[in-house]
Amino acid sequence: MIMMRALVLTGPGKAEVQQVPEPVAAVGQVIVDVERAGVCGTDVELFTGEMSYLHSGVSSYPLRPGHEWSGTVRAVGPGVDESWAGRRVTGDTMIGCGHCRRCIAGRHHVCPDRHELGIRDGLAGALAEQLAFPAAYLHALPDTVDATAGALVEPAGNAQRCVDAAALAPGERLLILGTGTIGLLTAMLARARGIEVHLLGERAGRDDAWTRETLPDLPWDAVVDASNGPELPGLAVSLVEPGRRVVYIGLSGTPSLIDTRDAVLKDVTTVGILGASAGLAPAIAAFASGSVDPRPLVAATVGLGSAAEILAGRRPAGSATGPKILINPQL
Template structure:
């Protein structure tokens, strides 16, 4: 089958690879759609932290935001999955350690991450092997754009949960990329007053087109505003300290963005302001609720997708190119069948 393979920093392309095989407890998914995210671009550039730690090595196959249809099972006991539309959890724990048994498989020391960690092949391919334990069923009428946005939406949902917002609370989202905008959409759907800080007027204009009125660059931020929570969805090393500085005493700071270098926070300020800091890793535990938010129309993330391209255009997207005719959104999707 065809798959996108990265063989070194800035080097990748479509290659013929062996067909996947489903062992007992696994299924084969025919992939409909795959989202490209910042982590994928870091792998393509060669500066993703897992390449330094040894948790990932070249050659590798990326793609962890996906949806598709089950076409084969490894065990007859899983036959009910055949034909069903699905997405899945990226994090695949060992299922035997204390963290996995406690429902925290996304923190398992030995975990695989689809398209990310320890060599589990990703979804930028015609077909993908997935454990049945990681599958999330999708409604039959759920379109592929929504399906491939469930994984980033699950991350954003967990960030909103971490903010512990009440209707009417004011929340500041730092970062107007895909995760930041999904956080903003979900928080607004729950009745919060959403403010967004972005880097450029282009990104802020797009945020305004989604109905967010309180948008500004950092220079225009009203630091005297009473923010009950601040969600850092950026990759800027100074943003976590900014979040602690401007959040209301007794408020919450949620850290879902990861900078390329250490982000320093003055813990004296955290203690004196009685701030709760929450870290978010992965969509694990937030996927089913995200499907429900999309299915009911409470949140519609589809405008975030600027374009869908074929597998042969993957390298250009990973290199930061915007194809002709692309919309203003921050997200690109790949259709591996094209």
């Protein structure tokens, strides 16, 4: 049996690189040599044990995380088009059953029996040298999208859905709560559409990022909450212009309170975003065209052996200021 290295979460606060069997492509699957994999807040919550899926029973230890990734197809399984072999790819995190009412209607990302790569039980994640992945959920990467940008397609797909849901025209004003990866990608994609963007969060040297104390008194045509602050969903409703939209993608560790009277009396539309699925193709197109370059968001790229330290919150020495750490599983 041929073995490979993979990161395995064995319990709350416990992670180690283990030797595991190399995956074999089942019907409809490909095998990918993973070139880059991102570490995101969901991975951290799975590591700490705070992730709600661990308490609802859809996720359990041992667990192999990683759902933001790019790589090259090394082998194809039965029933898969041979042309995928050798192609550079990324993929959808949300893997639906394919035959339920929601999947048939194009809402596979909320399929009740879905897999979530590296998150829910059933499909091992991309923090490994190789990944078995269903070909139906692959997205090809153009030559202009390198491995680093390719690993940022998944969070950018989420951000793209936020921009779409905000329903703004060029020249209108968007406020984004949170300056993490999703918030900053949302800002990049919105600006590429000609939208005026402001952020509420850590300044990090930006002239478009405000604190609660310095936030200007402007009409906000839409607000995207990409934070984890339990008080910010309510703030979003209070700040947005009447008759416009609030988009929620951030999750707090405790329940958030929204006064529905505020939403009703302001005629506010609120939209929740789960998953990147519908945003992946346009995110790839934005990266490929050069209208959005996500690579400055990457603070460092480290080897698989450093992944546990990253999950524990330790940034590599010499890291840049960006919010994203990438793993190269081949190192």
